Amino acid sequence: GEDVEQSLFLSVREGDSSVINCTYTDSSSTYLYWYKQEPGAGLQLLTYIFSNMDMKQDQRLTVLLNKKDKHLSLRIADTQTGDSAIYFCAETGLRTDKLIFGTGTRLQVFP
Amino acid sequence: EAEVAQSPRYKITEKSQAVAFWCDPISGHATLYWYRQILGQGPELLVQFQDESVVDDSQLPKDRFSAERLKGVDSTLKIQPAELGDSAMYLCASSLDMGDSQETQYFGPGTRLLVL
Numbered sequence: 437g438e439d440v441e442q443s444l445f446l447s448v449r450e451g452d453s454s455v456i457n458c459t460y461t462d463s464s465s466t467y468l469y470w471y472k473q474e475p476g477a478g479l480q481l482l483t484y485i486f487s488n489m490d491m492k493q494d495q496r497l498t499v500l501l502n503k504k505d506k507h508l509s510l511r512i513a514d515t516q517t518g519d520s521a522i523y524f525c526a527e528t529g530l531r532t533d534k535l536i537f538g539t540g541t542r543l544q545v546f547p
Numbered sequence: 548e549a550e551v552a553q554s555p556r557y558k559i560t561e562k563s564q565a566v567a568f569w570c571d572p573i574s575g576h577a578t579l580y581w582y583r584q585i586l587g588q589g590p591e592l593l594v595q596f597q598d599e600s601v602v603d604d605s606q607l608p609k610d611r612f613s614a615e616r617l618k619g620v621d622s623t624l625k626i627q628p629a630e631l632g633d634s635a636m637y638l639c640a641s642s643l644d645m646g647d648s649q650e651t652q653y654f655g656p657g658t659r660l661l662v663l
Contacts (some may be wrong), residue, residue, distance in 0.1 A: 478551075478654035480654070481652070481653070484651075533578070533642065534588075534595070540589055
């Protein structure tokens with residue numbers, strides 16, 4: 437079945453870049469997403485990438501997709517304390533909009 | 548900016564009691580989702596509606612959980628009786644249409660349930 441895995445924790449200094457990684461198993465994944473969840477809140481869509489792309493950039497966010505290795509990453513440039521949150525990657529398969537989420541990576545930004 | 552509304556934000560109940568959560572999707576969104584997020588995990592889909600019809604409830608524990616979206620707009624998720632293991636965040640999301648995996652799902656703030 438589908439499985440999405442992430443490392444649990446990442447700590448970075450303010451101003452540095454953060455890289456959050458994700459691996460997935462479903463080779464039919466069509467869209468891959470990054471969501472942000474602040475404490476006690478719902479999920480906020482940050483960005484998504486279509487499976488036929490290998491990179492997408494949106495301001496401070498860069499998404500890299502290695503479809504051969506089923507590896508997705510999210511790079512946050514110039515990380516700020518407001519970026520501290522849990523980041524989830526998620527995928528949808530072919531002809532379905534059901535989201536399969538990873539376990540989430542807690543990003544902590546320290547001054 | 549349009550948002551998904553959920554209530555209550557927090558609910559504390561005793562096991563064996565009944566609880567209900569309400570969700571109002573973004574206006575015009577045909578598809579509505581209920582997810583459960585256990586602490587330390589990612590959300591998992593419980594049930595998906597297209598208008599008033601259930602299209603996926605394969606992960607809904609139907610012996611105790613029920614969901615409805617009678618008029619195809621707002622939705623209620625009920626648990627009866629609640630068990631300790633039901634303690635979690637219940638998230639509602641909506642999207643414009645179904646079947647196109649590119650449709651963005653917008654999430655509400657969630658209802659955090661604690662069963663004692």
